[in-house]
Amino acid sequence: MPTGGRYDAGIHALPVRVYYEDTDFSGVVYHASYLRFLERGRTEFLRAVGMNQQDLHSGEAVAFAVRRMTVDWLKPAVMDDVVTVETRPAEVKGASLRLEQRILRGDVVLLTADVLVAAVSAGRPARLPQDLRDKLSPPPSV
Amino acid sequence: MPTGGRYDAGIHALPVRVYYEDTDFSGVVYHASYLRFLERGRTEFLRAVGMNQQDLHSGEAVAFAVRRMTVDWLKPAVMDDVVTVETRPAEVKGASLRLEQRILRGDVVLLTADVLVAAVSAGRPARLPQDLRDKLSPPPSV
Amino acid sequence: MPTGGRYDAGIHALPVRVYYEDTDFSGVVYHASYLRFLERGRTEFLRAVGMNQQDLHSGEAVAFAVRRMTVDWLKPAVMDDVVTVETRPAEVKGASLRLEQRILRGDVVLLTADVLVAAVSAGRPARLPQDLRDKLSPPPSV
Amino acid sequence: MPTGGRYDAGIHALPVRVYYEDTDFSGVVYHASYLRFLERGRTEFLRAVGMNQQDLHSGEAVAFAVRRMTVDWLKPAVMDDVVTVETRPAEVKGASLRLEQRILRGDVVLLTADVLVAAVSAGRPARLPQDLRDKLSPPPSV
Numbered sequence: 001m002p003t004g005g006r007y008d009a010g011i012h013a014l015p016v017r018v019y020y021e022d023t024d025f026s027g028v029v030y031h032a033s034y035l036r037f038l039e040r041g042r043t044e045f046l047r048a049v050g051m052n053q054q055d056l057h058s059g060e061a062v063a064f065a066v067r068r069m070t071v072d073w074l075k076p077a078v079m080d081d082v083v084t085v086e087t088r089p090a091e092v093k094g095a096s097l098r099l100e101q102r103i104l105r106g107d108v109v110l111l112t113a114d115v116l117v118a119a120v121s122a123g124r125p126a127r128l129p130q131d132l133r134d135k136l137s138p139p140p141s142v
Numbered sequence: 143m144p145t146g147g148r149y150d151a152g153i154h155a156l157p158v159r160v161y162y163e164d165t166d167f168s169g170v171v172y173h174a175s176y177l178r179f180l181e182r183g184r185t186e187f188l189r190a191v192g193m194n195q196q197d198l199h200s201g202e203a204v205a206f207a208v209r210r211m212t213v214d215w216l217k218p219a220v221m222d223d224v225v226t227v228e229t230r231p232a233e234v235k236g237a238s239l240r241l242e243q244r245i246l247r248g249d250v251v252l253l254t255a256d257v258l259v260a261a262v263s264a265g266r267p268a269r270l271p272q273d274l275r276d277k278l279s280p281p282p283s284v
Numbered sequence: 285m286p287t288g289g290r291y292d293a294g295i296h297a298l299p300v301r302v303y304y305e306d307t308d309f310s311g312v313v314y315h316a317s318y319l320r321f322l323e324r325g326r327t328e329f330l331r332a333v334g335m336n337q338q339d340l341h342s343g344e345a346v347a348f349a350v351r352r353m354t355v356d357w358l359k360p361a362v363m364d365d366v367v368t369v370e371t372r373p374a375e376v377k378g379a380s381l382r383l384e385q386r387i388l389r390g391d392v393v394l395l396t397a398d399v400l401v402a403a404v405s406a407g408r409p410a411r412l413p414q415d416l417r418d419k420l421s422p423p424p425s426v
Numbered sequence: 427m428p429t430g431g432r433y434d435a436g437i438h439a440l441p442v443r444v445y446y447e448d449t450d451f452s453g454v455v456y457h458a459s460y461l462r463f464l465e466r467g468r469t470e471f472l473r474a475v476g477m478n479q480q481d482l483h484s485g486e487a488v489a490f491a492v493r494r495m496t497v498d499w500l501k502p503a504v505m506d507d508v509v510t511v512e513t514r515p516a517e518v519k520g521a522s523l524r525l526e527q528r529i530l531r532g533d534v535v536l537l538t539a540d541v542l543v544a545a546v547s548a549g550r551p552a553r554l555p556q557d558l559r560d561k562l563s564p565p566p567s568v
Contacts, residue, residue, distance in 0.1 A: 023167035
């Protein structure tokens with residue numbers, strides 16, 4: 001099995017390997033490839049709290065769509081790197097969810113992202129089910 | 143409007159610009175990016191003969207799925223290149239279609255592909271409608 | 285030739301066709317695909333003002349790397365859509381460039397992005413050449 | 427760490443998770459995404475026998491480029507699937523390598539590929555180093 005990462009102390013961490021497909025001719029990872037990594041992190045984070053994207057899209061279930069993202073590219077990753085995608089629920093609202101994400105190589109932060117995802121059902125805004133809100137609520141600050 | 147290419151004398155030709163997203167850290171176009179170019183060529187070829195992929199996927203209409211492909215990578219394309227994707231119907235059967243495709247830079251052939259696409263409807267093999275078969279039939283050999 | 289778009293009255297506009305490769309199983313365009321469209325827009329914008337990415341990466345020339353981006357996804361595009369990528373230089377600094385970008389379908393704005401790109405040379409921050417700064421300076425506000 | 431798979435009895439097996447980015451609006455995995463999976467399999471296979479792509483591309487080392495591929499798409503994978511990419515060295519020549527690859531979900535074969543990769547050094551055909559040929563030689567047939 002590929003690893004789905006680990007959810008611990010309110011932060012989900014997913015290791016990701018950089019392959020050819022992720023790079024561009026400038027020699028480093030293509031800037032939009034990091035958004036694919038972030039999305040893998042969010043998917044595994046949601047799976048870790050019991051939500052499966054495929055299920056979410058079938059039936060009347062609630063799915064998530066990215067609404068807003070602010071990304072800072074700080075340092076590049078390169079071919080063969082193993083990076084870590086961190087995902088932390090930062091704010092849980094009635095119909096949306098704000099996540100703080102980072103991509104690191106070891107202790108070095110390569111990218112930070114502030115991501116707003118909205119709950120949708122049948123293409124329309126939807127409320128997060130209460131049990132999800134409970135699960136996704138950030139732990140009390142430490 | 144972006145060009146949809148030109149269908150002339152049994153060959154459809156679509157010009158495609160190479161961008162960052164298509165390259166990898168080896169400095170040239172990533173091998174699988176050419177398959178995206180080929181698919182754009184097939185989509186525009188089908189549009190040129192009156193078939194729209196979005197329509198095909200809605201309702202009971204017939205869509206196409208790639209079943210088999212043999213690809214030869216001969217020479218690389220690089221960032222900023224404009225290449226031409228050629229698509230030629232080579233064999234029209236009851237439920238499938240064989241296409242010969244090439245990617246060229248000027249007169250230089252960069253890639254050749256022999257592609258078998260199957261008609262599907264609601265996920266199952268389907269027959270090509272007669273009028274499509276008529277349109278797609280290759281012209282008498284010259 | 286594929287169109288490189290048009291630079292007029294301080295706004296560059298590039299039409300882009302949506303293909304299979306750009307969509308995901310939710311039925312609409314994958315969120316990160318829009319960043320590829322934005323990058324095509326920036327590349328054609330830079331070409332329109334006389335800068336070629338391939339040249340920029342060879343020799344000692346100055347290239348651009350994305351440093352920061354805020355993106356709002358407002359409405360989805362779907363397969364076969366033709367969308368327009370607008371790029372407008374918003375702020376020209378000594379070593380960086382801020383661009384305002386939008387993606388529209390007809391008059392409907394699907395996405396807005398605020399993009400900061402930094403000049404780099406041999407992997408290090410670099411100053412924009414004076415003639416580039418002159419070209420890229422936004423027109424006096426209207 | 428993400429798994430790099432396992433090389434056992436002459437077959438390398440790499441598990442791969444299907445994410446949003448891999449699918450298209452037809453509802454299943456985009457046909458060219460499988461080529462990215464195959465390339466990940468080859469990269470991890472080469473890593474398992476001691477060859478690192480990043481190293482290969484730097485200095486005078488030998489790298490690999492895909493020259494020819496025949497792919498059969500048999501059944502589709504969908505979002506959230508875990509598939510296995512199998513890579514088996516089938517023929518080792520002086521300057522090239524033929525690999526047989528498959529993608530499976532459980533015991534079900536989704537795709538088969540016959541792949542010819544050529545050794546290149548500084549952009550030119552190169553001979554495989556003897557120790558590599560030794561390592562890559564297929565085990566005696568069973």
